[in-house]
Amino acid sequence: MTTQWDISDRARAVHGRSLVWDAHACLPLVPGTSMEALERHRQAGVSFVSVNVGMDMNPLAQVMRVIAGFRAWLAEHGDRFLLAGSLADVERAKREGKLAVAFDLEGSVMLEDDPAMVRLYRDLGVRGGCHGRDVPLTPLGRGVVAAINAAGLIMDCSHTGYRTSMEIMERSTKPVVFSHSNPRALKAHARNIADDQIDACARTGGVIAINGIGIFLGANDIRVETLLRHVDYVVGRVGAAHVGLGLDYMFGELSGDLPPGSRSEEWWPPGNEYDVEDLKVVPPESFPAITEGLLARNYSEDDVRAILGGNMARVAAASWL
Numbered sequence: 001m002t003t004q005w006d007i008s009d010r011a012r013a014v015h016g017r018s019l020v021w022d023a024h025a026c027l028p029l030v031p032g033t034s035m036e037a038l039e040r041h042r043q044a045g046v047s048f049v050s051v052n053v054g055m056d057m058n059p060l061a062q063v064m065r066v067i068a069g070f071r072a073w074l075a076e077h078g079d080r081f082l083l084a085g086s087l088a089d090v091e092r093a094k095r096e097g098k099l100a101v102a103f104d105l106e107g108s109v110m111l112e113d114d115p116a117m118v119r120l121y122r123d124l125g126v127r128g129g130c131h132g133r134d135v136p137l138t139p140l141g142r143g144v145v146a147a148i149n150a151a152g153l154i155m156d157c158s159h160t161g162y163r164t165s166m167e168i169m170e171r172s173t174k175p176v177v178f179s180h181s182n183p184r185a186l187k188a189h190a191r192n193i194a195d196d197q198i199d200a201c202a203r204t205g206g207v208i209a210i211n212g213i214g215i216f217l218g219a220n221d222i223r224v225e226t227l228l229r230h231v232d233y234v235v236g237r238v239g240a241a242h243v244g245l246g247l248d249y250m251f252g253e254l255s256g257d258l259p260p261g262s263r264s265e266e267w268w269p270p271g272n273e274y275d276v277e278d279l280k281v282v283p284p285e286s287f288p289a290i291t292e293g294l295l296a297r298n299y300s301e302d303d304v305r306a307i308l309g310g311n312m313a314r315v316a317a318a319s320w321l
């Protein structure tokens with residue numbers, strides 16, 4: 001692995017010994033897609049990345065074929081990548097200079113109203129998942145929360161409406177994360193979360209992983225300084241033990257992989273800046289600069305390492321079987 005990161009010697013040393021955890025990234029949901037783009041994460045010193053394998057608009061057959069293709073690709077590229085089923089796998093990948101990868105699901109349509117599907121997805125490599133919609137939890141929803149806890153997936157409220165997320169955080173027996181969500185106090189956007197959601201997440205022992213999409217950070221603003229302001233805000237509110245990173249980097253076009261017949265306006269509603277010209281996302285190459293920026297803001301090395309990945313590793317240890 002190269003260590004040609006353009007940062008201070010101290011930051012390079014801290015970055016190199018940290019478990020760096022990207023809680024969410026997106027590759028095109030096209031069966032057979034290469035995952036080679038994730039080499040950018042590996043080169044940036046990232047230890048683990050959670051890759052989306054399906055959202056509510058993706059038919060079950062597409063989700064299954066995407067998972068099948070990713071699993072086949074990872075098996076063929078074991079010299080640099082590893083499909084992680086446990087925290088021990090993530091730690092082994094780091095020791096061997098490999099990037100550990102697991103999958104996540106956004107939404108619940110792919111469960112076909114059957115909580116038993118959760119364990120099947122776990123067996124296929126999924127390690128995190130979340131609901132959609134903002135409604136009180138139905139009996140089925142409660143069953144899904146219990147199934148996620150029982151199957152050893154990380155309970156993720158990033159794509160969950162306010163009321164649903166508050167009920168899930170009440171009910172979950174394991175720590176709950178927002179794998180890619182930012183404080184609404186710094187940027188008023190429907191995808192960002194309120195202070196009491198941040199507080200409730202921390203009470204579960206969970207983590208708010210800061211999203212790198214420019215319109216969730218500011219005015220399509222992807223400066224590391226801006227991202228660090230979001231980190232500072234959440235640390236100030238609930239402490240460094242409850243902050244992480246989920247850059248949500250999209251390799252490929254937003255909505256370029258929408259199934260035929262679906263309309264992007266349904267999934268990215270107008271009036272939320274999704275139509276901004278040249279939507280920007282903090283790229284994976286920024287991870288070393290994030291480490292340097294945290295140190296420059298006088299976070300202790302322990303806190304920097306916790307924010308970079310230690311906190312998410314703690315949640316994984318509590319959740320994964």
Ligand SMILES: [Zn+2]
Nearest residue numbers: 106158159180
């Ligand atoms: Zn998302």
